[in-house]
Amino acid sequence: EVFTAIAGLEDLLQTESRLIHTLGNYIKDQGKNLEILKRYYQNYKNHYDKASKNVHLHVTNPINAYILIKKLTLDWKRVEVLITRSHNLEWKSRLKNIRKTMQFPTERDLDGALDALIRLQDTYRLDTAALARGEISGVKSSSELSADDCFQIGRKLYETGDNYHTQLWMKEADARLWEEGGTVRRSDILEYWAYSVYKQGNVSLALDLTNKLLEILPYHSRALRNKFYYEQELQNPVDKTKKDQDHVEDVEKEVYKKLCRAEISLPEAKSSKLKCFYQNSNHPFLRIAPFKVEQAHLDPDILIFHNVLSDCEIETMKQLAQSRLVTAVFENPHSKQLELFPFRISKVAWLEDQEHQHLAVVAQRVAHMTGLTLSTAEEFQVVNYGIGGHYEPHFDFQSTVDPAIGSRIETVLFYLSDVEQGGATVFPEIQVSVWPQKGSAVVWFNLHPSGDGDQRTKHAGCPVLIGSKWIATKWIHERGQEFLRPCT
Ligand SMILES: O=C(O)CCC(=O)C(=O)O
Numbered sequence: 031e032v033f034t035a036i037a038g039l040e041d042l043l044q045t046e047s048r049l050i051h052t053l054g055n056y057i058k059d060q061g062k063n064l065e066i067l068k069r070y071y072q073n074y075k076n077h078y079d080k081a082s083k084n085v086h087l088h089v090t091n092p093i094n095a096y097i098l099i100k101k102l103t104l105d106w107k108r109v110e111v112l113i114t115r116s117h118n119l120e121w122k123s124r125l126k127n128i129r130k131t132m133q134f135p136t137e138r139d140l141d142g143a144l145d146a147l148i149r150l151q152d153t154y155r156l157d158t159a160a161l162a163r164g165e166i167s168g169v170k171s172s173s174e175l176s177a178d179d180c181f182q183i184g185r186k187l188y189e190t191g192d193n194y195h196t197q198l199w200m201k202e203a204d205a206r207l208w209e210e211g212g213t214v215r216r217s218d219i220l221e222y223w224a225y226s227v228y229k230q231g232n233v234s235l236a237l238d239l240t241n242k243l244l245e246i247l248p249y250h251s252r253a254l255r256n257k258f259y260y261e262q263e264l265q266n267p268v269d270k271t272k273k274d275q276d277h278v279e280d281v282e283k284e285v286y287k288k289l290c291r292a293e294i295s296l297p298e299a300k301s302s303k304l305k306c307f308y309q310n311s312n313h314p315f316l317r318i319a320p321f322k323v324e325q326a327h328l329d330p331d332i333l334i335f336h337n338v339l340s341d342c343e344i345e346t347m348k349q350l351a352q353s354r355l356v357t358a359v360f361e362n363p364h365s366k367q368l369e370l371f372p373f374r375i376s377k378v379a380w381l382e383d384q385e386h387q388h389l390a391v392v393a394q395r396v397a398h399m400t401g402l403t404l405s406t407a408e409e410f411q412v413v414n415y416g417i418g419g420h421y422e423p424h425f426d427f428q429s430t431v432d433p434a435i436g437s438r439i440e441t442v443l444f445y446l447s448d449v450e451q452g453g454a455t456v457f458p459e460i461q462v463s464v465w466p467q468k469g470s471a472v473v474w475f476n477l478h479p480s481g482d483g484d485q486r487t488k489h490a491g492c493p494v495l496i497g498s499k500w501i502a503t504k505w506i507h508e509r510g511q512e513f514l515r516p517c518t
Protein backbone atom coordinates (compact mmCIF):
# COMPACT_ATOMS: atom_id res chain seq x y z
CA GLU A 31 0.00 0.00 0.00
CA VAL A 32 1.12 3.58 -0.68
CA PHE A 33 -0.56 5.61 2.04
CA THR A 34 1.83 4.54 4.77
CA ALA A 35 4.77 6.65 3.58
CA ILE A 36 5.28 9.94 1.79
CA ALA A 37 7.71 8.30 -0.62
CA GLY A 38 4.88 6.14 -1.91
CA LEU A 39 2.78 9.20 -2.62
CA GLU A 40 5.62 10.80 -4.54
CA ASP A 41 5.65 7.78 -6.79
CA LEU A 42 1.94 8.29 -7.36
CA LEU A 43 2.59 11.76 -8.68
CA GLN A 44 4.82 10.21 -11.29
CA THR A 45 1.99 7.94 -12.23
CA GLU A 46 -0.30 10.94 -12.51
CA SER A 47 2.19 12.75 -14.69
CA ARG A 48 2.27 9.75 -17.02
CA LEU A 49 -1.52 9.65 -17.14
CA ILE A 50 -1.73 13.34 -17.98
CA HIS A 51 0.79 12.85 -20.71
CA THR A 52 -1.05 9.85 -22.12
CA LEU A 53 -4.46 11.49 -21.84
CA GLY A 54 -3.11 14.61 -23.49
CA ASN A 55 -1.75 12.58 -26.35
CA TYR A 56 -4.98 10.67 -26.63
CA ILE A 57 -6.99 13.89 -26.82
CA LYS A 58 -4.60 15.33 -29.38
CA ASP A 59 -4.82 12.16 -31.39
CA GLN A 60 -8.58 11.96 -31.15
CA GLY A 61 -8.81 15.66 -31.95
CA LYS A 62 -6.87 15.09 -35.14
CA ASN A 63 -9.03 12.08 -35.87
CA LEU A 64 -12.13 14.11 -35.31
CA GLU A 65 -10.90 16.91 -37.54
CA ILE A 66 -10.36 14.41 -40.34
CA LEU A 67 -13.69 12.73 -39.65
CA LYS A 68 -15.43 16.12 -39.68
CA ARG A 69 -14.00 16.76 -43.11
CA TYR A 70 -15.21 13.37 -44.34
CA TYR A 71 -18.61 14.04 -42.81
CA GLN A 72 -18.98 17.41 -44.52
CA ASN A 73 -17.78 15.93 -47.76
CA TYR A 74 -20.26 13.01 -47.65
CA LYS A 75 -23.05 15.37 -46.69
CA ASN A 76 -22.37 17.85 -49.51
CA HIS A 77 -22.20 14.98 -51.96
CA TYR A 78 -25.41 13.38 -50.74
CA ASP A 79 -27.34 16.68 -50.73
CA LYS A 80 -26.40 17.31 -54.33
CA ALA A 81 -27.01 13.73 -55.47
CA SER A 82 -30.38 13.29 -53.78
CA LYS A 83 -31.88 16.25 -55.62
CA ASN A 84 -32.20 14.05 -58.69
CA VAL A 85 -30.93 10.54 -58.07
CA HIS A 86 -31.41 9.19 -61.60
CA LEU A 87 -29.78 12.20 -63.24
CA HIS A 88 -26.91 11.96 -60.80
CA VAL A 89 -26.00 8.30 -61.21
CA THR A 90 -26.38 8.24 -64.99
CA ASN A 91 -23.36 10.50 -65.23
CA PRO A 92 -20.17 8.41 -65.27
CA ILE A 93 -18.11 10.83 -63.18
CA ASN A 94 -20.74 11.05 -60.46
CA ALA A 95 -21.07 7.27 -60.54
CA TYR A 96 -17.33 6.81 -60.13
CA ILE A 97 -17.17 9.30 -57.25
CA LEU A 98 -20.11 7.61 -55.51
CA ILE A 99 -18.46 4.20 -55.75
CA LYS A 100 -15.17 5.62 -54.54
CA LYS A 101 -16.84 7.25 -51.55
CA LEU A 102 -18.32 3.91 -50.50
CA THR A 103 -15.17 1.86 -51.03
CA LEU A 104 -11.82 3.59 -50.51
CA ASP A 105 -13.08 6.61 -48.55
CA TRP A 106 -15.39 4.71 -46.24
CA LYS A 107 -12.66 2.21 -45.44
CA ARG A 108 -10.50 5.11 -44.24
CA VAL A 109 -13.36 6.40 -42.10
CA GLU A 110 -13.83 2.96 -40.60
CA VAL A 111 -10.16 2.79 -39.69
CA LEU A 112 -10.32 6.19 -38.02
CA ILE A 113 -13.38 5.26 -35.98
CA THR A 114 -12.33 1.76 -34.96
CA ARG A 115 -8.89 2.99 -34.02
CA SER A 116 -10.42 4.31 -30.81
CA HIS A 117 -11.22 0.69 -29.88
CA ASN A 118 -14.74 1.66 -28.97
CA LEU A 119 -16.59 -1.65 -29.12
CA GLU A 120 -20.01 -0.14 -29.55
CA TRP A 121 -19.00 1.87 -32.59
CA LYS A 122 -17.16 -1.06 -34.03
CA SER A 123 -20.29 -3.16 -33.91
CA ARG A 124 -22.41 -0.36 -35.35
CA LEU A 125 -20.10 -0.10 -38.34
CA LYS A 126 -20.09 -3.84 -38.74
CA ASN A 127 -23.85 -3.80 -38.75
CA ILE A 128 -24.00 -1.19 -41.51
CA ARG A 129 -21.67 -3.34 -43.57
CA LYS A 130 -23.92 -6.32 -42.99
CA THR A 131 -27.25 -4.68 -43.73
CA MET A 132 -26.50 -2.12 -46.43
CA GLN A 133 -25.29 -2.58 -49.95
CA PHE A 134 -21.66 -1.65 -50.58
CA PRO A 135 -19.81 -1.55 -53.88
CA THR A 136 -16.67 -3.68 -54.07
CA GLU A 137 -13.13 -2.96 -55.19
CA ARG A 138 -14.13 -4.58 -58.46
CA ASP A 139 -16.87 -1.98 -58.90
CA LEU A 140 -14.35 0.77 -58.34
CA ASP A 141 -12.03 -0.83 -60.84
CA GLY A 142 -14.87 -1.15 -63.34
CA ALA A 143 -15.85 2.50 -62.87
CA LEU A 144 -12.26 3.56 -63.56
CA ASP A 145 -12.14 1.34 -66.66
CA ALA A 146 -15.38 2.92 -67.81
CA LEU A 147 -13.99 6.45 -67.57
CA ILE A 148 -10.96 5.36 -69.54
CA ARG A 149 -13.11 3.65 -72.20
CA LEU A 150 -15.33 6.72 -72.50
CA GLN A 151 -12.37 9.06 -72.89
CA ASP A 152 -10.89 6.78 -75.52
CA THR A 153 -14.10 6.24 -77.51
CA TYR A 154 -15.44 9.77 -77.38
CA ARG A 155 -12.09 11.61 -77.32
CA LEU A 156 -12.91 13.46 -74.12
CA ASP A 157 -10.54 16.18 -73.02
CA THR A 158 -8.64 15.20 -69.87
CA ALA A 159 -8.87 18.54 -68.05
CA ALA A 160 -12.57 18.92 -68.86
CA LEU A 161 -13.28 15.36 -67.73
CA ALA A 162 -11.42 16.02 -64.46
CA ARG A 163 -13.58 19.11 -63.94
CA GLY A 164 -16.59 16.86 -64.38
CA GLU A 165 -17.55 18.12 -67.83
CA ILE A 166 -18.71 15.67 -70.46
CA SER A 167 -19.37 17.26 -73.85
CA GLY A 168 -20.83 20.35 -72.30
CA VAL A 169 -22.73 18.62 -69.49
CA LYS A 170 -21.41 19.45 -66.02
CA SER A 171 -21.53 16.72 -63.37
CA SER A 172 -21.93 17.68 -59.75
CA SER A 173 -18.65 15.97 -58.87
CA GLU A 174 -15.05 16.61 -59.90
CA LEU A 175 -12.05 14.34 -59.94
CA SER A 176 -9.31 14.95 -57.36
CA ALA A 177 -5.55 14.71 -57.82
CA ASP A 178 -5.77 11.22 -56.31
CA ASP A 179 -8.46 10.15 -58.79
CA CYS A 180 -6.45 11.45 -61.74
CA PHE A 181 -3.41 9.60 -60.44
CA GLN A 182 -5.37 6.34 -60.12
CA ILE A 183 -6.65 6.68 -63.67
CA GLY A 184 -3.14 7.43 -64.92
CA ARG A 185 -1.71 4.44 -63.11
CA LYS A 186 -4.31 2.14 -64.62
CA LEU A 187 -3.53 3.45 -68.07
CA TYR A 188 0.16 2.93 -67.40
CA GLU A 189 -0.52 -0.70 -66.48
CA THR A 190 -2.31 -1.24 -69.79
CA GLY A 191 0.65 0.28 -71.63
CA ASP A 192 -1.29 3.35 -72.81
CA ASN A 193 1.47 5.91 -72.33
CA TYR A 194 -0.29 8.57 -74.34
CA HIS A 195 -3.20 8.79 -71.93
CA THR A 196 -1.02 8.11 -68.83
CA GLN A 197 0.92 11.26 -69.53
CA LEU A 198 -2.26 13.35 -69.86
CA TRP A 199 -3.67 12.12 -66.55
CA MET A 200 -0.42 12.51 -64.63
CA LYS A 201 -0.17 16.08 -65.84
CA GLU A 202 -3.72 16.68 -64.64
CA ALA A 203 -2.99 14.98 -61.30
CA ASP A 204 -0.02 17.30 -60.82
CA ALA A 205 -2.04 20.41 -61.65
CA ARG A 206 -4.76 19.38 -59.22
CA LEU A 207 -2.27 18.54 -56.49
CA TRP A 208 -0.90 22.08 -56.69
CA GLU A 209 -4.34 23.63 -56.59
CA GLU A 210 -6.17 21.51 -54.06
CA GLY A 211 -3.73 19.15 -52.41
CA GLY A 212 -4.36 15.43 -51.97
CA THR A 213 -2.84 12.34 -50.46
CA VAL A 214 -0.91 11.19 -53.53
CA ARG A 215 2.80 12.04 -53.43
CA ARG A 216 4.01 14.45 -56.07
CA SER A 217 7.12 12.34 -56.54
CA ASP A 218 4.97 9.38 -57.60
CA ILE A 219 3.09 11.50 -60.11
CA LEU A 220 6.34 12.84 -61.55
CA GLU A 221 7.82 9.38 -61.90
CA TYR A 222 4.93 7.98 -63.95
CA TRP A 223 4.64 11.21 -65.91
CA ALA A 224 8.33 11.28 -66.81
CA TYR A 225 8.38 7.65 -67.88
CA SER A 226 5.25 7.92 -70.01
CA VAL A 227 6.47 11.01 -71.87
CA TYR A 228 9.80 9.28 -72.40
CA LYS A 229 7.97 6.31 -73.94
CA GLN A 230 6.15 8.81 -76.14
CA GLY A 231 9.51 10.03 -77.40
CA ASN A 232 9.77 13.33 -75.49
CA VAL A 233 13.14 12.77 -73.80
CA SER A 234 13.79 16.39 -72.81
CA LEU A 235 10.46 16.68 -70.97
CA ALA A 236 11.18 13.32 -69.32
CA LEU A 237 14.47 14.77 -68.12
CA ASP A 238 12.82 17.98 -66.81
CA LEU A 239 10.26 15.99 -64.88
CA THR A 240 12.91 13.66 -63.49
CA ASN A 241 14.91 16.67 -62.31
CA LYS A 242 11.82 17.97 -60.53
CA LEU A 243 11.43 14.59 -58.88
CA LEU A 244 15.06 14.71 -57.76
CA GLU A 245 14.47 18.13 -56.18
CA ILE A 246 11.95 16.42 -53.92
CA LEU A 247 13.84 13.15 -53.40
CA PRO A 248 17.53 13.73 -54.23
CA TYR A 249 18.52 10.11 -53.58
CA HIS A 250 15.72 8.41 -55.54
CA SER A 251 17.77 5.67 -57.16
CA ARG A 252 15.52 4.97 -60.13
CA ALA A 253 15.27 8.66 -60.90
CA LEU A 254 19.04 9.05 -60.72
CA ARG A 255 19.50 6.15 -63.11
CA ASN A 256 16.86 7.48 -65.50
CA LYS A 257 18.38 10.97 -65.41
CA PHE A 258 21.71 9.53 -66.48
CA TYR A 259 20.00 7.51 -69.19
CA TYR A 260 17.93 10.43 -70.51
CA GLU A 261 20.96 12.71 -70.62
CA GLN A 262 22.87 10.11 -72.59
CA GLU A 263 20.02 9.71 -74.98
CA LEU A 264 19.69 13.45 -75.53
CA GLN A 265 23.33 13.51 -76.54
CA ASN A 266 23.07 10.47 -78.83
CA PRO A 267 19.46 10.31 -80.01
CA VAL A 268 18.23 6.80 -80.85
CA ASP A 269 16.05 5.88 -83.76
CA LYS A 270 12.58 7.32 -83.10
CA THR A 271 10.80 4.46 -84.84
CA LYS A 272 11.89 2.15 -82.02
CA LYS A 273 9.72 4.07 -79.56
CA ASP A 274 6.34 2.57 -78.90
CA GLN A 275 3.60 3.75 -81.17
CA ASP A 276 0.71 3.03 -78.90
CA HIS A 277 -1.51 5.61 -80.49
CA VAL A 278 -1.63 3.81 -83.80
CA GLU A 279 -4.75 1.70 -83.68
CA ASP A 280 -6.18 -0.92 -85.92
CA VAL A 281 -8.52 0.32 -88.59
CA GLU A 282 -11.60 -1.60 -87.53
CA LYS A 283 -11.47 -0.19 -84.00
CA GLU A 284 -11.03 3.30 -85.37
CA VAL A 285 -14.08 2.93 -87.62
CA TYR A 286 -16.08 1.54 -84.71
CA LYS A 287 -15.24 4.54 -82.53
CA LYS A 288 -15.93 6.99 -85.32
CA LEU A 289 -19.37 5.46 -85.79
CA CYS A 290 -19.96 5.78 -82.04
CA ARG A 291 -19.04 9.45 -82.26
CA ALA A 292 -21.32 9.93 -85.29
CA GLU A 293 -18.34 11.01 -87.38
CA ILE A 294 -19.15 8.64 -90.24
CA SER A 295 -22.41 8.46 -92.10
CA LEU A 296 -23.54 6.57 -95.18
CA PRO A 297 -22.28 8.00 -98.49
CA GLU A 298 -24.87 9.96 -100.48
CA ALA A 299 -25.01 7.26 -103.17
CA LYS A 300 -26.28 4.79 -100.59
CA SER A 301 -28.32 7.04 -98.29
CA SER A 302 -30.30 8.57 -101.18
CA LYS A 303 -31.79 5.12 -101.88
CA LEU A 304 -33.15 4.67 -98.36
CA LYS A 305 -36.88 4.99 -97.78
CA CYS A 306 -39.46 5.06 -95.04
CA PHE A 307 -42.64 3.06 -95.56
CA TYR A 308 -45.68 1.57 -93.88
CA GLN A 309 -45.48 -2.17 -93.65
CA ASN A 310 -48.90 -3.79 -93.86
CA SER A 311 -48.07 -7.23 -95.25
CA ASN A 312 -47.30 -10.36 -93.19
CA HIS A 313 -50.70 -10.31 -91.44
CA PRO A 314 -54.20 -8.89 -92.08
CA PHE A 315 -54.05 -7.11 -88.72
CA LEU A 316 -51.39 -4.82 -90.19
CA ARG A 317 -53.96 -3.37 -92.62
CA ILE A 318 -55.41 -1.59 -89.61
CA ALA A 319 -52.17 -0.96 -87.75
CA PRO A 320 -49.22 -0.91 -90.13
CA PHE A 321 -45.66 -0.58 -88.85
CA LYS A 322 -43.66 2.57 -89.52
CA VAL A 323 -40.40 1.32 -91.00
CA GLU A 324 -37.23 3.21 -91.85
CA GLN A 325 -34.41 1.69 -93.87
CA ALA A 326 -31.03 2.35 -92.26
CA HIS A 327 -29.18 0.27 -94.86
CA LEU A 328 -29.94 -1.88 -97.91
CA ASP A 329 -28.18 -5.19 -98.61
CA PRO A 330 -27.82 -6.18 -95.91
CA ASP A 331 -31.13 -4.65 -94.87
CA ILE A 332 -31.08 -2.91 -91.51
CA LEU A 333 -34.60 -1.78 -90.67
CA ILE A 334 -35.79 0.49 -87.89
CA PHE A 335 -39.37 -0.08 -86.72
CA HIS A 336 -40.61 3.09 -85.04
CA ASN A 337 -43.00 3.15 -82.07
CA VAL A 338 -43.48 -0.59 -81.79
CA LEU A 339 -43.61 -0.79 -77.99
CA SER A 340 -45.90 1.06 -75.62
CA ASP A 341 -44.59 2.64 -72.42
CA CYS A 342 -46.65 0.09 -70.49
CA GLU A 343 -45.00 -2.84 -72.23
CA ILE A 344 -41.58 -1.30 -71.66
CA GLU A 345 -42.28 -0.86 -67.95
CA THR A 346 -43.37 -4.48 -67.68
CA MET A 347 -40.21 -5.72 -69.32
CA LYS A 348 -37.94 -3.58 -67.18
CA GLN A 349 -39.75 -4.47 -64.00
CA LEU A 350 -39.73 -8.20 -64.64
CA ALA A 351 -36.05 -8.02 -65.52
CA GLN A 352 -34.95 -5.79 -62.65
CA SER A 353 -34.75 -8.40 -59.91
CA ARG A 354 -33.14 -10.95 -62.22
CA LEU A 355 -30.40 -8.87 -63.79
CA VAL A 356 -27.03 -10.59 -63.47
CA THR A 357 -23.58 -9.70 -64.68
CA ALA A 358 -22.07 -12.31 -66.91
CA VAL A 359 -18.76 -13.50 -65.45
CA PHE A 360 -16.23 -16.18 -66.39
CA GLU A 361 -13.47 -17.95 -64.50
CA ASN A 362 -10.06 -16.66 -65.53
CA PRO A 363 -8.05 -19.82 -66.30
CA HIS A 364 -4.85 -18.21 -64.95
CA SER A 365 -5.97 -16.52 -61.75
CA LYS A 366 -8.99 -18.83 -61.14
CA GLN A 367 -10.88 -15.67 -60.18
CA LEU A 368 -14.33 -14.79 -61.45
CA GLU A 369 -13.92 -11.92 -63.86
CA LEU A 370 -16.16 -9.74 -66.00
CA PHE A 371 -16.11 -10.11 -69.76
CA PRO A 372 -14.25 -6.93 -70.67
CA PHE A 373 -15.89 -6.84 -74.09
CA ARG A 374 -19.38 -6.75 -72.66
CA ILE A 375 -20.18 -4.60 -69.63
CA SER A 376 -23.87 -4.98 -68.85
CA LYS A 377 -26.41 -6.92 -66.85
CA VAL A 378 -28.71 -9.43 -68.44
CA ALA A 379 -32.04 -11.11 -67.62
CA TRP A 380 -34.08 -13.62 -69.62
CA LEU A 381 -37.89 -13.39 -69.80
CA GLU A 382 -40.30 -16.01 -71.12
CA ASP A 383 -43.07 -14.93 -73.48
CA GLN A 384 -45.67 -16.60 -71.29
CA GLU A 385 -44.69 -14.79 -68.11
CA HIS A 386 -46.84 -11.79 -68.81
CA GLN A 387 -49.54 -10.88 -71.29
CA HIS A 388 -47.49 -7.92 -72.46
CA LEU A 389 -44.61 -10.20 -73.39
CA ALA A 390 -46.86 -12.58 -75.28
CA VAL A 391 -48.27 -9.64 -77.23
CA VAL A 392 -44.82 -8.29 -78.05
CA ALA A 393 -43.68 -11.75 -79.20
CA GLN A 394 -46.72 -11.90 -81.49
CA ARG A 395 -45.78 -8.47 -82.80
CA VAL A 396 -42.26 -9.71 -83.56
CA ALA A 397 -43.81 -12.43 -85.72
CA HIS A 398 -45.82 -9.79 -87.55
CA MET A 399 -42.79 -7.53 -87.99
CA THR A 400 -40.60 -10.26 -89.41
CA GLY A 401 -43.02 -12.64 -91.05
CA LEU A 402 -41.17 -15.49 -89.35
CA THR A 403 -42.26 -18.07 -86.80
CA LEU A 404 -41.12 -17.75 -83.20
CA SER A 405 -41.43 -21.47 -82.53
CA THR A 406 -37.64 -21.84 -82.24
CA ALA A 407 -36.85 -18.33 -80.97
CA GLU A 408 -35.06 -17.61 -77.70
CA GLU A 409 -36.65 -15.97 -74.70
CA PHE A 410 -36.47 -12.17 -74.52
CA GLN A 411 -33.08 -11.02 -73.36
CA VAL A 412 -33.30 -7.76 -71.43
CA VAL A 413 -30.05 -5.85 -70.98
CA ASN A 414 -29.14 -2.80 -68.91
CA TYR A 415 -25.79 -1.18 -69.52
CA GLY A 416 -23.83 0.15 -66.53
CA ILE A 417 -21.34 3.01 -66.31
CA GLY A 418 -19.62 3.23 -69.67
CA GLY A 419 -21.38 -0.05 -70.53
CA HIS A 420 -20.76 -1.44 -74.00
CA TYR A 421 -20.69 -4.52 -76.20
CA GLU A 422 -17.71 -4.72 -78.55
CA PRO A 423 -18.10 -5.68 -82.24
CA HIS A 424 -19.42 -9.23 -82.61
CA PHE A 425 -21.74 -11.45 -84.65
CA ASP A 426 -25.04 -12.68 -83.31
CA PHE A 427 -24.88 -15.98 -85.20
CA GLN A 428 -23.06 -18.72 -83.31
CA SER A 429 -20.30 -21.06 -84.37
CA THR A 430 -21.83 -24.12 -82.70
CA VAL A 431 -25.58 -24.57 -83.00
CA ASP A 432 -28.23 -26.95 -81.80
CA PRO A 433 -29.51 -28.59 -85.05
CA ALA A 434 -33.03 -28.66 -83.61
CA ILE A 435 -33.28 -24.84 -83.75
CA GLY A 436 -30.41 -23.78 -86.01
CA SER A 437 -28.52 -20.51 -85.73
CA ARG A 438 -29.83 -17.00 -85.06
CA ILE A 439 -31.32 -16.13 -88.42
CA GLU A 440 -32.64 -12.71 -87.43
CA THR A 441 -32.16 -10.20 -84.59
CA VAL A 442 -34.96 -7.97 -83.32
CA LEU A 443 -33.50 -5.45 -80.91
CA PHE A 444 -35.92 -3.21 -79.03
CA TYR A 445 -34.81 -0.03 -77.30
CA LEU A 446 -36.48 0.27 -73.91
CA SER A 447 -34.95 3.67 -73.19
CA ASP A 448 -33.53 6.74 -74.81
CA VAL A 449 -29.85 7.33 -74.12
CA GLU A 450 -28.77 10.91 -73.46
CA GLN A 451 -25.33 10.53 -75.00
CA GLY A 452 -23.57 7.59 -76.63
CA GLY A 453 -24.91 4.02 -76.69
CA ALA A 454 -25.52 3.71 -80.45
CA THR A 455 -25.81 0.32 -82.11
CA VAL A 456 -23.21 0.37 -84.87
CA PHE A 457 -22.26 -1.85 -87.82
CA PRO A 458 -18.58 -1.14 -88.67
CA GLU A 459 -18.50 -3.25 -91.87
CA ILE A 460 -21.28 -1.26 -93.52
CA GLN A 461 -20.69 1.95 -91.55
CA VAL A 462 -24.16 2.32 -90.06
CA SER A 463 -25.06 3.83 -86.68
CA VAL A 464 -28.51 3.42 -85.16
CA TRP A 465 -29.38 5.68 -82.24
CA PRO A 466 -31.55 4.30 -79.43
CA GLN A 467 -35.09 5.62 -79.36
CA LYS A 468 -37.36 4.38 -76.64
CA GLY A 469 -40.03 2.10 -78.17
CA SER A 470 -38.32 1.52 -81.52
CA ALA A 471 -36.61 -1.64 -82.76
CA VAL A 472 -33.78 -2.40 -85.15
CA VAL A 473 -34.05 -5.59 -87.17
CA TRP A 474 -31.65 -7.46 -89.42
CA PHE A 475 -30.91 -10.91 -90.83
CA ASN A 476 -27.66 -12.39 -89.50
CA LEU A 477 -27.63 -15.21 -92.05
CA HIS A 478 -27.66 -15.29 -95.83
CA PRO A 479 -30.57 -17.27 -97.33
CA SER A 480 -28.03 -20.09 -97.75
CA GLY A 481 -27.64 -20.25 -93.99
CA ASP A 482 -24.09 -18.91 -94.02
CA GLY A 483 -23.28 -16.12 -91.59
CA ASP A 484 -23.40 -12.66 -93.16
CA GLN A 485 -20.04 -11.10 -92.20
CA ARG A 486 -21.40 -7.64 -92.90
CA THR A 487 -23.71 -7.85 -89.88
CA LYS A 488 -20.90 -7.47 -87.37
CA HIS A 489 -22.22 -4.95 -84.87
CA ALA A 490 -21.61 -3.41 -81.44
CA GLY A 491 -23.22 -1.44 -78.64
CA CYS A 492 -21.18 1.75 -78.12
CA PRO A 493 -20.26 2.79 -74.57
CA VAL A 494 -23.02 4.72 -72.83
CA LEU A 495 -21.62 8.18 -72.18
CA ILE A 496 -24.49 9.64 -70.19
CA GLY A 497 -27.70 7.87 -69.28
CA SER A 498 -28.94 4.34 -68.78
CA LYS A 499 -29.45 2.11 -71.81
CA TRP A 500 -32.03 -0.65 -71.78
CA ILE A 501 -32.64 -3.04 -74.63
CA ALA A 502 -34.64 -6.22 -75.17
CA THR A 503 -33.65 -8.68 -77.85
CA LYS A 504 -35.50 -11.50 -79.57
CA TRP A 505 -33.29 -13.85 -81.52
CA ILE A 506 -35.22 -15.82 -84.10
CA HIS A 507 -33.70 -19.13 -85.20
CA GLU A 508 -33.52 -20.93 -88.54
CA ARG A 509 -35.71 -23.98 -87.95
CA GLY A 510 -39.32 -23.41 -88.90
CA GLN A 511 -38.49 -20.66 -91.41
CA GLU A 512 -37.90 -23.08 -94.35
CA PHE A 513 -40.99 -21.92 -96.24
CA LEU A 514 -41.16 -18.41 -94.75
CA ARG A 515 -37.66 -17.43 -95.83
CA PRO A 516 -36.70 -20.13 -98.32
CA CYS A 517 -33.15 -20.74 -99.43
CA THR A 518 -32.61 -19.10 -102.81
O1 LIG B 1 -26.62 -2.77 -77.25
C1 LIG B 1 -26.63 -2.84 -78.46
O2 LIG B 1 -26.94 -1.83 -79.13
C2 LIG B 1 -26.23 -4.08 -79.16
C3 LIG B 1 -26.49 -5.30 -78.36
C4 LIG B 1 -26.12 -6.55 -79.05
O3 LIG B 1 -25.55 -6.55 -80.09
C5 LIG B 1 -26.44 -7.87 -78.47
O4 LIG B 1 -26.97 -7.92 -77.37
O5 LIG B 1 -26.16 -8.90 -79.11
Ligand SMILES: [Fe+2]
Pocket residue numbers: 424425426489
Ligand atom coordinates in the same frame (compact mmCIF):
# COMPACT_ATOMS: atom_id res chain seq x y z
FE1 LIG C 1 -25.42 -8.51 -80.96
